[in-house]
Amino acid sequence: MSVVDDEDATLRERLADEPVPALRVLAVVAVLVAVEFGALANLVMSLPWDAVGAALPGFLQGAAATIAGVGDGLAGLPTLLSRSVIDNAGYQLPSGEWVGTFMGLSPAAAWLLRVALIYAYGFVWLLVGWWSYLVYRDNYRHADWAPVDDMVGRFRNHSWGLFGLAIIFAFVVLAVFAPALGPTTVDANIADPYLHSIEYYSEETGGVEEIYVGDANGESQSRGQGGENVGPMQYDQYDRFHPFGTLPSGKDLFTFMAAGARVSLFIGVASLVLAGGAAVVFALATAYYKGLVDLGIVIASDSIQALPQLLVIMLASFVLSGTWLANLYNGGVVLALLFGLTGWPGLWRAVRGPALQVSEREWIDAAKSFGQRPSVTMRKHMLPYVVGYLLIYASLTLGGVIIGVAGLSFLGLGINAPTPEWGRAVSAGQPYVATPSWHISLLPGILIVIVVTGFNALGDGIRDAIDPQSDVETGQQDQTAAAGGGA
Amino acid sequence: MSRPGPERTATGLAGLDCDPGETLLSVRDLRTYYESGDLIGGQPVKAVDGVSFDVKKGETLGIVGESGCGKTTLGRTLVRLEAATGGEVRVGDDDVTQLSGEDLQAWRRNAQVVFQDPESSLNDRMTVGEIVREPLDVHDWGTPAERRARVRSLLEKVGLQEEHYYRYPHQFSGGQRQRVGIARALALEPEFVVLDEPVSALDVSVQAQILNLLMDLQEELGLTYLFIAHDLSVVEHICDRVAVMYLGNVMELGPTEELFEDPANPYTRALLSAVPEPDPTAEIDRMTLRGTPPSPRDPPQGCPFSTRCPVKIRPEGFEDVDDETWEAIEVFRETLRARSRAERSLSEQAREFLGFETRFATVDEVVEELFADRELPGSIREPVDRATDLARDGDEAPALDHLREELGSVCDHEPPAAHGVDATARESRCHRHDDEYEEPAAVGPSVGDAE
Ligand code: SF4
Numbered sequence: 034m035s036v037v038d039d040e041d042a043t044l045r046e047r048l049a050d051e052p053v054p055a056l057r058v059l060a061v062v063a064v065l066v067a068v069e070f071g072a073l074a075n076l077v078m079s080l081p082w083d084a085v086g087a088a089l090p091g092f093l094q095g096a097a098a099t100i101a102g103v104g105d106g107l108a109g110l111p112t113l114l115s116r117s118v119i120d121n122a123g124y125q126l127p128s129g130e131w132v133g134t135f136m137g138l139s140p141a142a143a144w145l146l147r148v149a150l151i152y153a154y155g156f157v158w159l160l161v162g163w164w165s166y167l168v169y170r171d172n173y174r175h176a177d178w179a180p181v182d183d184m185v186g187r188f189r190n191h192s193w194g195l196f197g198l199a200i201i202f203a204f205v206v207l208a209v210f211a212p213a214l215g216p217t218t219v220d221a222n223i224a225d226p227y228l229h230s231i232e233y234y235s236e237e238t239g240g241v242e243e244i245y246v247g248d249a250n251g252e253s254q255s256r257g258q259g260g261e262n263v264g265p266m267q268y269d270q271y272d273r274f275h276p277f278g279t280l281p282s283g284k285d286l287f288t289f290m291a292a293g294a295r296v297s298l299f300i301g302v303a304s305l306v307l308a309g310g311a312a313v314v315f316a317l318a319t320a321y322y323k324g325l326v327d328l329g330i331v332i333a334s335d336s337i338q339a340l341p342q343l344l345v346i347m348l349a350s351f352v353l354s355g356t357w358l359a360n361l362y363n364g365g366v367v368l369a370l371l372f373g374l375t376g377w378p379g380l381w382r383a384v385r386g387p388a389l390q391v392s393e394r395e396w397i398d399a400a401k402s403f404g405q406r407p408s409v410t411m412r413k414h415m416l417p418y419v420v421g422y423l424l425i426y427a428s429l430t431l432g433g434v435i436i437g438v439a440g441l442s443f444l445g446l447g448i449n450a451p452t453p454e455w456g457r458a459v460s461a462g463q464p465y466v467a468t469p470s471w472h473i474s475l476l477p478g479i480l481i482v483i484v485v486t487g488f489n490a491l492g493d494g495i496r497d498a499i500d501p502q503s504d505v506e507t508g509q510q511d512q513t514a515a516a517g518g519g520a
Numbered sequence: 521m522s523r524p525g526p527e528r529t530a531t532g533l534a535g536l537d538c539d540p541g542e543t544l545l546s547v548r549d550l551r552t553y554y555e556s557g558d559l560i561g562g563q564p565v566k567a568v569d570g571v572s573f574d575v576k577k578g579e580t581l582g583i584v585g586e587s588g589c590g591k592t593t594l595g596r597t598l599v600r601l602e603a604a605t606g607g608e609v610r611v612g613d614d615d616v617t618q619l620s621g622e623d624l625q626a627w628r629r630n631a632q633v634v635f636q637d638p639e640s641s642l643n644d645r646m647t648v649g650e651i652v653r654e655p656l657d658v659h660d661w662g663t664p665a666e667r668r669a670r671v672r673s674l675l676e677k678v679g680l681q682e683e684h685y686y687r688y689p690h691q692f693s694g695g696q697r698q699r700v701g702i703a704r705a706l707a708l709e710p711e712f713v714v715l716d717e718p719v720s721a722l723d724v725s726v727q728a729q730i731l732n733l734l735m736d737l738q739e740e741l742g743l744t745y746l747f748i749a750h751d752l753s754v755v756e757h758i759c760d761r762v763a764v765m766y767l768g769n770v771m772e773l774g775p776t777e778e779l780f781e782d783p784a785n786p787y788t789r790a791l792l793s794a795v796p797e798p799d800p801t802a803e804i805d806r807m808t809l810r811g812t813p814p815s816p817r818d819p820p821q822g823c824p825f826s827t828r829c830p831v832k833i834r835p836e837g838f839e840d841v842d843d844e845t846w847e848a849i850e851v852f853r854e855t856l857r858a859r860s861r862a863e864r865s866l867s868e869q870a871r872e873f874l875g876f877e878t879r880f881a882t883v884d885e886v887v888e889e890l891f892a893d894r895e896l897p898g899s900i901r902e903p904v905d906r907a908t909d910l911a912r913d914g915d916e917a918p919a920l921d922h923l924r925e926e927l928g929s930v931c932d933h934e935p936p937a938a939h940g941v942d943a944t945a946r947e948s949r950c951h952r953h954d955d956e957y958e959e960p961a962a963v964g965p966s967v968g969d970a971e
Contacts, residue, residue, distance in 0.1 A: 175686035176647055395641035399701075402599050403655040403708065404628035413654075417645040 047173050054168045061161055069154065071112040076209055078104045079295065081362030114154055115213050119147040122217065124233045124241065124272045132241075133232070140274035141266070144216050151213060155206040184421075187498040194494015197428075200487025208294040215288030216274050223284050223292075223451055226250055233271040244271065250283030257468025265472050278472040281461055290477060292453040297484075299362070300369045301434045305380075305427050307373030312380035313423055317411040320388035321397075334378030343437060346371045350446050363452035368441070372434050383426040384419050391418040421499035428492035432485035439481055455481055532626030535612020536711045540578035544712065544744050545598070545616075548572050550607035552590075552597045563817040567593035569768030569824075570607065572938075575712070580738065580745040582759030582776065584752060584791070588813065590768040591748045595714040598746065599631045600624065629659055632705035636717040638697035642689040648675070648700050649685035655707045674703040679733060695726035699733070706737065714746045719754065731758055752792065756780050764788045767813055767824040774946025784941040785948040786832075786960045787825045793965065811854045815861055821924075823951065826931040827854060831963045833951055835929040841900065848890045849900065853923055855886055856907070860916035883911040903927055 048055055066073065082101060112118075121143035123133030135143040170182070188194055212218060221229040226247035233249075235242040253269035255262045255278055263269045263279040277286035315334075319327040349371050353359050359367050391397070392415060400410045435455075441447030442456030450457065455477045462473025538544060550571050553564035567590040575581050583591040596602045598609060600616065609616035611627070619627050632655075635641035642651055649671050656667040672682045678699040689697055698718060705713055715734065719727040735758060738745060749755050755762055756776055763773040764787060772785035783789045790809055809828045820826050834846065887908050896904065903926035911919035924932050930951050939953035940946065952960045 176688065177686070178688065178691065179647075180645055180688060180690060394643075395635045395637060396643040398596075398601055399633065399635065399641055399704065400654070402601055402628065402631075402633045403658055404625050405654065405658050409658075413646070414643050 044173060051172060054172045058161070058165045058168055061164075065154070065158060065161065068113040072115065072210060072213060074104060075212060080299070081366050083361055112213075114147065114151050114210075116147070116218070119143055119150070121147065121274060122231065126234055127236070132234075140216070140268070140272065141276075144274055144276065148214060151210050152203070152206055155202065155210070159202060184498045188494055191494045191497055193490050194497065197487045197490025197492070197494055200483060201428075201491055204294060204484050204487065205298065207291055208298040211291035211295045215285065215291045216276060217285050217288050219288060219292045219453065221246055222250070222288055223453065226284070231271060231273070249273070250279075252283065253279050254281055254283040255279045255465070255470040255473060256281050257465040257470040262469045264469065265476070277476050278470070280458065280473055281465065281470070286458065286473065286476065289453040289458055290455065290480065293455045293458065293477075296363075296365055296448060296452065296454050297435045297438055300365050300372065300438050301431045303366075303369035304372035304376060304434055305431055307369070308376035308380050308430070309423055309427050311373075311377040312384055313416070313419060315377070315381050316384040316388040316419060317415055319385060320392035320415065321407060321411055323392075330381070334381055337375060338378045338382075340375070342375045343440065345375060346437070347441065347444070347446055350441065360449075363449045364447060368438055368447055372437065376430060376434070380423065380426050380430060384422050387422045388415060388419050391415050421495065425492045425496045425499075428488045428495065432488040435488075436481060436485060439477075532629065533611055533614055533623065535610070535614055536630055538577050538612070540576075540742065542577055543574045544577040544611065545575040546610045547574070547598070548608050548610065550594070550597065550609060550617075551605045552593050552602050553605040564605075565816050566768050566819060567816060568597060569816075569819065571763075571765070571768070571770045572607075573763055573770060573773055575744060575746060577711075577744050578738075578742055579760040580747050580758055582755040582762040583746065583748045583765055584750060584755050584762060585765035586813065587750060588816070589765045590816070591750075591765050592716055594765070595633070595716050595746055595748050598712075599633050599714055600627065601633070625659070629655075629708045630711045631714070632708070632710040632712075633714045633716060634698070634701050634705045634718045637721045638694050638701055639721070641701050642697055644689050647686050647688055648680075648692075651689070651700060652703045652707055655704060659708060661708065670707070671703075674707060675700075677706070677737070678703045679729075693726075694722050695730060698722060698726075698730055702730075702733065702737070706741070706743075709741070710743070712744045712746070714748065716748045717750065718747075720749070720751060727754070734758070752780075764791065767819055768816055769824045769949065771825065771950075772946070772948040774942070774948075775944050778942060778944050778946055782942075782961070784946065784953070784960065785950050786829050786952070786964065788948070789960060789964055790830065810851070811858070814857065818861075820932070822928075822930070822932040822934055823936050823949070827857065829931065831952065831960050832931045833929045833957055835927060837899070838927070841897065845894050845896065845900070848894065849904070849923075849927060852886065852890050852904065852907075853920065856911060856916045856920050856923075859911075860920065883908050900927065 078101070082097075082104075116122075119135045121134055121140040123131050123140060125131055131137050131139055134140055135146070138146070166185075207214060215222075227245050229246045230243050231246055231249060232241050232243050234240070249269070249271045253263050253271065253273070253275075255264070263275050263283075265278045266276060267278065268274055269279065269283075273285070275285050275287065277290060280286055280289060315330050319330050346368070350359070350364070350367055353367055361367070394414075396414055397410060400414055405413075438447055438454065439456030439459065442454040443460040444456075445460070447456070448454040458477040459474050459481075462470065462475070462477075465471065466474050536544065550568055551566070552568040553566050555564050569590070571594065573581070583594060585591050593602060597604050598616065600619070604617040607617070614623060614627075616627055616631075642648075646654075649668070652671045652674055653667055656662070656670060661667060662670070668685075672685060675682060675684055680696065680699055680703070684692075684696075689700065692700065702718075718734065719730050722730060731754065734745070737743060747755065747759055759776045761774060762776050762779050763770045764779075764785065765771065766787050771787045772779065772783065774784075779788065780792065783792050809830070811828050814820055814824075814827050823829065823832075826832055832850075834841070838846070887904065891904065903923055906926075907919040907923050910916075910922060934951070936949045936951045936953075938947040938949050941948045941953060950960060951957060952963075
């Protein structure tokens with residue numbers, strides 16, 4: 034606002050007027066995208082597009098397949114922070130020298146370096162997001178002050194909420210960069226271990242030998258007793274590094290966890306988009322129209338809530354287990370649908386109160402009095418007051434969904450084996466909890482607790498940020514009111 | 521719909537283009553009932569129960585009354601925020617309560633509201649500019665650039681500055697926020713504006729500024745106001761004519777000056793006598809009338825004011841009963857009414873049924889207290905005893921009916937018609953204006969500015 038004189042200028046004109054700050058942001062974003070383009074494409078392609086493709090009519094399926102091919106091609110592009118650039122796979126010669134790893138580092142060091150760089154990369158994205166908000170606020174927004182500024186300010190001072198944000202950030206990076214973060218890949222180590230092989234230095238033959246991953250896994254099992262255990266931060270006898278140790282089958286637990294994070298995040302987000310979307314639409318409609326609409330949805334949601342959610346999901350996923358639906362994304366799509374369909378009543382109840390409250394405000398009457406359309410009234414005059422509450426409850430619910438999916442997988446329902454899912458790791462490690470192989474159950478369990486806590490903390494932070502009650506006495510309002518000039 | 525440009529002339533409804541002083545709106549027997557919250561049965565709330573009046577172009581018509589008298593509902597019905605249950609609101613040949621489609625949009629463009637509470641009437645998440653612009657966007661008024669220019673000129677017109685366009689309501693005081701509300705109401709150049717207690721939520725020091733602004737704008741733009749208020753001094757200051765509402769009815773309607781100087785209706789007189797003169801902030805709450813207004817779910821059958829009227833007409837044959845005894849009878853009826861209205865919990869009903877004490881005094885206690893040391897003539901004693909018997913069973917309705925039959929007057933039986941009370945086309949609804957009874961002014965204490 035300071036630079037642009039013409040108060041009427043639209044955002045486009047203001048951008049054209051003073052392009053430098055925006056271009057700077059854009060340049061940084063472009064660089065960030067360029068170095069990791071393959072990884073981003075990989076993330077996009079990892080979503081269950083089969084589900085979409087299968088739903089398309091025949092002639093479109095061809096086109097979809099072409100696009101999928103292009104997408105897969107892009108996903109294969111080299112990226113900066115990938116396994117192939119910073120490789121942690123190799124073998125150690127008797128001399129202590131490492132062969133095959135990045136710059137001859139030990140696999141542990143190479144892996145740690147890659148992890149650190151990936152998290153640094155993610156953090157830069159976070160900073161860029163914050164920076165572009167600042168650039169927009171200071172350069173392109175007309176209003177010197179907006180209510181959202183206060184919310185952001187309150188959140189910035191909310192250490193518990195920031196803690197939650199940090200946890201969720203770490204979790205999301207783990208999910209997004211899962212293929213690059215694991216010391217090995219799901220493909221090679223978990224899904225098709227007998228189609229891949231590794232090299233190692235054999236003391237028996239005194240030379241470098243090749244072995245199937247499957248056979249190597251057989252020698253690196255964690256089964257508690259009898260010295261069969263590869264614990265956290267240990268190497269197995271084929272010089273493979275296991276940050277979290279191995280599973281009872283000898284597969285790498287960290288790789289398993291990273292891939293599982295992706296599945297959990299997908300199910301959580303997809304089910305909440307579904308449930309949250311339904312909840313908001315219903316809440317706005319019931320608050321605006323009240324009466325019979327409200328009654329109908331109350332009855333529908335009560336009927337759903339009267340059912341025990343997990344039991345219904347178990348039953349439904351069992352019933353659906355033989356169908357094509359159950360195979361989409363290894364069962365993830367079914368779970369997302371089920372959690373979404375059974376989850377909206379809870380979210381709807383949570384946001385119905387705020388929606389009803391805002392529907393009583395006189396600005397709704399004002400909008401009606403000059404003939405605003407109901408849909409616009411709901412979107413402009415009600416939604417902004419409801420969406421914050423939705424975020425709070427969504428982040429609380431997301432933790433619940435992750436626990437629910439883990440619980441179902443623990444019971445052998447839910448995600449089909451061998452696709453990684455945290456609950457299955459807990460289940461696999463259960464017999465070994467009291468043995469040296471305690472890590473199999475405990476590490477995933479701890480991660481689940483931390484992630485769920487993180488979502489709860491984030492929800493608390495958002496609540497305190499949007500709740501104007503929490504800064505009634507800061508004097509901010511008086512100050513700004515004074516700036517407006519006397520009436 | 522055609523795109524009305526900045527130089528719009530036609531209002532879209534023929535009746536709105538009349539000349540100043542002509543009738544803009546004529547309200548006839550308008551009724552607005554709310555369905556009761558109960559799912560089954562229940563009486564509707566008769567918020568507006570048959571009012572008739574005209575609004576002339578360019579005037580300010582005041583609507584005064586206690587809270588709950590239906591004045592706000594009346595205003596909301598006129599701008600179609602509530603659906604009328606019956607009656608009509610004529611604008612030329614159109615009935616506003618029946619409009620739909622384009623005609624309704626035309627009415628919405630020409631009838632605006634300024635709300636009471638500026639804290640609640642502006643969306644905090646929109647800038648002032650967006651708020652004032654929204655009506656223009658809805659009605660597709662001019663080009664976007666023209667709309668922004670119009671918003672700026674409106675802001676200036678209501679005493680704000682152009683650079684307030686990009687501020688949020690949070691950054692303004694109550695008075696400034698109300699100015700924003702006024703700018704929004706005026707954005708579409710309406711003909712008719714309902715001012716719903718526009719200053720009662722504001723600091724006293726700011727009230728006068730806002731009122732002066734409203735009067736200036738009316739003069740400049742030729743607006744017609746319906747000014748709803750409970751503050752009589754404000755009404756006296758700003759209104760050309762005043763309608764006094766009680767329990768969904770207009771009791772008296774006439775030019776402000778005459779009405780304040782020489783109120784004709786007993787209710788108006790009670791209202792005005794309650795205002796201590798020198799204090800401009802006085803509210804009607806200080807009125808010292810017996811009892812509380814009856815429930816709008818179950819209004820009295822005769823005159824709406826009959827349950828509290830200090831000059832209610834006595835039935836024939838009872839003119840000689842002394843005032844205190846007669847007052848005791850009215851109190852007895854009021855007590856029964858209050859009891860019949862009180863919600864009784866199931867356990868209280870059970871206690872009553874079993875003869876235990878409840879928080880309600882028994883009917884006999886009430887009768888004892890009211891009539892113990894009084895000599896009642898037989899013509900009164902008999903109905904009172906009979907009513908006591910009836911009410912003892914816990915059901916007051918038959919008791920009340922009996923009392924009304926035996927001791928009720930014309931005030932209890934027939935709704936009063938409107939009587940012209942002076943040369944200025946002032947109307948008042950009271951049986952005392954009939955020739956056979958004495959005028960209210962003759963029986964009550966003297967009230968009004970004239971004394
Ligand atoms: S009609 Fe009777 S009760 Fe009503 S105001 Fe007149 S005197 Fe009072």
